[in-house]
Amino acid sequence: MEPAEHAPTPSTPRPSGPGPRPAPSVAAGTTSTAPDPSTRDAADVARDLGVDLDVGLSRAEAARRLAENGPNDLRETLPVPLWRRVLAQFQDPLVYLLLVAVAISLVAWIVEGAEGLPIDSVVILAIVILNAVLGYVQEQRAESAVAALRDMTAATSTVLRDGELRTVASAELVTGDVLVLAEGDAVGADARLFAATALRVSESSLTGESEAVTKNTRTLPEPAPLGDRLDMVFRGTAVAQGVGRAVVTSTGMGTQMGAIAEMLEATEADPTPLQREISSVSKLLGITVIAIAVVVMVTIALVNQVDELSDAVTVLLLGVSLAVAAVPEGLPAILSVVLAIGVQRLARRNAVVKKLSSVETLGSASVICSDKTGTLTKNEMTIECIVTASGRVDLTGVGYRPDGVALHKGHRLEDSRLAREARIALGGGMLANEAQLLERDGEWQIQGDPTEAAFLVAARKLDRTIEEAAHYERQGSVPFTSERKRMSVLGRRDTDGQLVLISKGAPDVLLSFCTHVVVGEDVVELDDARRERILADVEGLSAQAFRTLAVAYRPADDLEPADGSADLDESAEHDLVYVGVVGIIDPPRDEVALAVREAHRAGIRVVMITGDHPATAARIAADLGIVEPGAEALTGRELDAIDDDELTLVVRRVSIYARVAPEHKLRIVDALQADGLVVAMTGDGVNDAPALKSADIGVAMGITGTEVTKEAGDMILGDDNFATIVAAVRQGRVIFDNIRKFLRYLLSSNMGEVLTVFLGVVLAGVIGLAGASDEHVVLPLLATQILWINLVTDSGPALAMGVDPEIDDVMARRPRALTDRIIDGRMWSGVISIGLVMAVATLVTIDVFLPGGLIDGTDTLDVARTAGFTTLVLAQLFNALNSRSETTTAFHRLFVNRWLWGALALGVVLQVAVVEVPVLQHAFGTASLDLAHWGVCVALASAVLWFDELRKWVWRVRHPEVPA
Known part of the structure; x- marks a missing residue:
């Protein structure tokens, strides 16, 4: 049933949906030759397409057109070759830096005599390859998960061919096909009725x-406009x-869905904030390392x-070792794993993420x-109240479950x-x-119009209503039309055989046919x-954004058919x-x-962007707490009247947009991004796809979402649950915290x-290193010891910190701005001060x-250097x-x-081994330590922990108002 539109007057035309598009050009016969078939007589459209509407196309002609124009599918993105997908895993500035480190390490190894294996080069290269494998495997997993969400049954359509009804795959529809439509059918192509x-x-x-x-x-x-065709x-x-019945005028990319897909292809996806940050950090580290x-x-x-050459090689090897030490070579792999x-x-x-950085x-x-319909709301029309002469009844429960x-x-x-x-x-x-x-299977579903189904659900909440309705047998009906705005049925009560005419429709229209009231x-x-009073009740419901339907009846013994068959009309x-x-509404989830x-x-604005009526959008937004009650929605027509500069100011204060077209959604997202905000866009319809792709992260609905939307999204919700998005926000913040943790630790x-x-080196004479050996170059740490420190302390603890549980309430913070860096001034201060304490403790x-x-x-020098080496390792473990x-x-x-x-x-076990195991002592230039040595090492290494506790x-004390 058509509910009464809550517009100012009954004669007010329905506000437009998406604006008209120029008809697609005739490409490979996929569109009609008419510029707009909605403005031409159906017979003329059929004649241009060469089809008899009573017979349809012949099978041979349909096959010819399908072979000539191709299937009725949207253009798919060409698959990326395997070699390009693998190569893409290495396209990162930090990876470039590590590959340079591999090259330098190989040169130093060759200069030194190329004895044994170039362990440092092999280790770094292995980490780079591991990172690439992790990234590739995860992307493959995500693609498989996305594919699993698709409906595996091919869509079909009923068409008239050679004068016979046939069911064909929707992909086989061609222009000129006569579509036969019935309740529950999916429309397979654009067509003129x-x-x-x-x-x-x-x-x-x-x-x-909705x-x-x-x-x-x-x-x-x-x-x-599209919604008014x-x-x-x-x-x-x-x-x-x-x-x-309708004649197909456009297929594939020539359809309105195809037009949105074209817009989607033209929309470029920006790098994520994390990708931009890691790129920036990598460049900074590259300069710092050099x-x-x-x-x-x-x-x-x-x-x-x-x-001397030997001393020069020692210095070069140490320089390379320091360069490798300064670069957190485990960062790409750890980042991918986290x-x-x-x-x-x-x-x-129930959230499938297609890209790790998302x-x-x-x-x-x-x-x-x-979007509103199906995302914030259940997309299940629900009767929430009934107003009669004696008052108002409110019904609890939402959706189709009675x-x-x-x-x-x-x-x-x-x-x-x-x-x-x-x-x-x-x-x-x-x-x-x-x-x-x-x-x-325990799930309630409807067939037919959702508004009419709302009566069936509401009736089941009052058991006696079902019993009373069961006593009537339908005898005839007068169908609903947009002109009449009402429908009627004739029912015979089996208890006494009385005929009753029941009518349902727009209250203002139905009331004009009423003379009495119950x-x-x-x-x-x-x-x-x-x-x-009745009109005031209706106006009150409309003001609450309810769609309204009135019910009336009369005894209809005068309609008793003489021949036993009812011939009913609107008279x-x-x-x-x-x-x-x-009062009917699509209720919030x-x-x-x-x-x-x-x-x-968490300091995150929620903005509703919908094609629905402004009053409905405002009501739902207020019910959900998106805005305060009384807030007004901005419509698509109002958006058309303002330029981009003004829109940038408007989006700062408006959180409800109604009656919008796909291009409006895209403009809103772009305006928010231009204002320096990180935008997540959710949606399920085809009309949401361009905005999803343009947003910093697009969140597509997995159940109700179209394939175009899922393809455009960065993340797909398997349960279409808005709450899952907020859970993902929390998880994202925890991950960002963990990334900062291991960056802080590594750096x-x-x-x-x-x-x-x-x-x-600078203070060698002060601490007794100068003269401790006959060598010209006496170093506090050997190059092999530096590489060992990286091996023992970098990967394990950093990876463990990457999966650290939520330590603080991450949702108590405001979102970080685009101008905020992962490594900000405060972190750099901590990095330098902690590094200095480590160096002092070691020396x-x-x-x-x-x-x-x-x-x-x-x-001896070997024992003292081993003790310093051990202190530095333990200090880094404390630093974790x-x-x-x-x-x-x-x-x-x-x-x-x-x-x-x-x-x-x-x-700790590995450090004890490198100090005490003879084979490792020879490889890394260490000497055994007694308990006194170990005690001093532990005590001095713990200075890192106590210093940082004091700093925190x-x-x-200075910032008691700032949440941790």
Whole structure:
């Protein structure tokens, strides 16, 4: 049934949906030769297409056209060759840097004599290859998951060919085919209607409007917006009610869906914030590494007067080792593993992420733009209230599941005259109905128009209503049309054989045929005062964004057919008894309001962008807490009236957009991005696809989403649940925190190695290194020891931190701005200060055990250097505990990450082995240490932990208002 449109007056035309598109050019016969078939008579369109509407195309002609023009499919993106997909895994600045490090290490190995294996080069290259394999495998997994979400049954259409009805694959439709449409059919191509009986089509996937559109065959006088082309049906829509026939005018890329796909192809996807950040970090590290290597090598050469080839090779090898040490070579692999684990966690929450970096992008989102129908709402029309002469009844429960109760003023409805009126209203709506409500495997589904199905659901919430309706046998009907705005059925009551005419329609229209009204057990005259009250009730429901339908009836013994068959027409609709009006709405999903509150708590705006009516959009947005009650929606026509500069200002304050076209959605997303915001766009319809691709992250619906939308999205929700998006935001923020954790750890640890060598060379005379050996170049650490430190301390703890649980409440923070860096000034300060403490602790350890210097020791250079080497390793392991938070004490949730403790334990075991196992001693230039040595190493290494605890405490005292 067509509900009354809550427009200012009944004569107000329906606001337009997406604007008219110029007809696609005739390419390979896929479109009609007419510029706009909706403005031409159907017979003329058929003649141009060379088809007899009574016979259809011949099978031979259909086959010829299919061979000439190709299948009725959207153009698919050419698959990327395997070699290009593999090569793409190496296209990253940090990977380039590591490959340069491999080359330099090989040169140094050759200069040194090419003895044994170039271990450092092999290790770095293995890490690069591992990273590429991880990235490739994860992308393959994501593609497989996306493919699993697709409907595996091929769509079919019924066509007239050679005068016979045939079912063919929709991909085989050609221009000129005569489509035969019935309730429940998916429309396989754009087509011009030439026959329609009570035909209503759901176009929400194309226009975003949740209410089915009534179609007719009348030629339009001029081009109209897409949603107002009532004599056309479009690919990707579905028949909600009635029957019709239409001649196919466009197939494949020539359809309206194809036009949106063209727009999608022209929309470029921007790199994610994480990709931009890692690229920036990689470039910065590249410059830093070159600078460090050059400065250290020049300093060593000047301080030690290097003039022999062997000494030069030593300096060069140390410079390369430092360069490798300064680069967190495990970063790409660790980053891929951490993101892949995040992807798997989201997959368990019914979210499929197609690209690893997209996980973090959601965590950076500052705006979530969401479609309404099916995303924020259930896309299940629901009767929420019934207003009769005796008052208002509210029905609980939403959607097609008939669970709920009737309430009056907040209390359960008792058996009263109001209850009787409500039962008559719902019973009448249930009888004057073409829909069906079915239960399959515990799930409730409908066939037919969703608005009509709402009566069936509401009636089941009042058991006696079903019983009363069951006593009627349908005798005839007068169908609904957009001109009449009402329908009627004739029913015979089996208890006494009485005929009753039940009518349902737009309240203002139906009321004009009513002379009486039901009041409890009585039927009283409908005077002017009662009529005004009813209209006021309807206006009140419309103000609450309800779609309204009224129900009336009359005894119809005068319609008793003489020959036993009812011949009913609209002349029977007179002297009706008004019963009441129902308020219908597409209700919000139960969990969305909580998800919106959580998003707001995280500083994320939720913006509704829909093709639905402005009042409906405003009501739903207010119910969900997206906006305050009373906020107004901006329409597509109003958007057309403002330029891009003004739109950039408008998007800062407006959070509801209604009656929008695909190009409007794209403009809104672009304007938000131009304002420096990270935008996530959700949607399910074809009309959402371009905006999804343009957004920083596109979130497609997996159940109701079209294939075009899923292809455009970065993430697909398997449960179409908005709450899953907010859960993904939390996961994204946790992942970003973990990325900062291991970056903080890796950079500060590597800084400790660089500063140890640099200060050890500069201060060699102060700490007793100068003169400790006959060699010209005496270093605090050997090149092999530096590589060992990277092997032991970099990968394990960093990877464990990458899967650290949520330590702080990440949703208590505002989204990070695009101008915020992963490595900001505060992190750099911590990296340098922690690195300096590590270097000082290491050099003090060497000084303690080495003769001479500030503290006179008694051990050999090998023992002192081994002790310093051990202190630096242990300091980095302590630093792993520091790095879990930049502000929270390391002792908060200290033992929640068993992987981290496992990595630390493994690091200690390996360090003991390299110090005490003879084979490793020879390979890495170490010497055994006694318990006193180990005690000093542990004590000095722990200085890193206590220093950072003091630094965090000072920051918390100075910034008590900032959440951790």
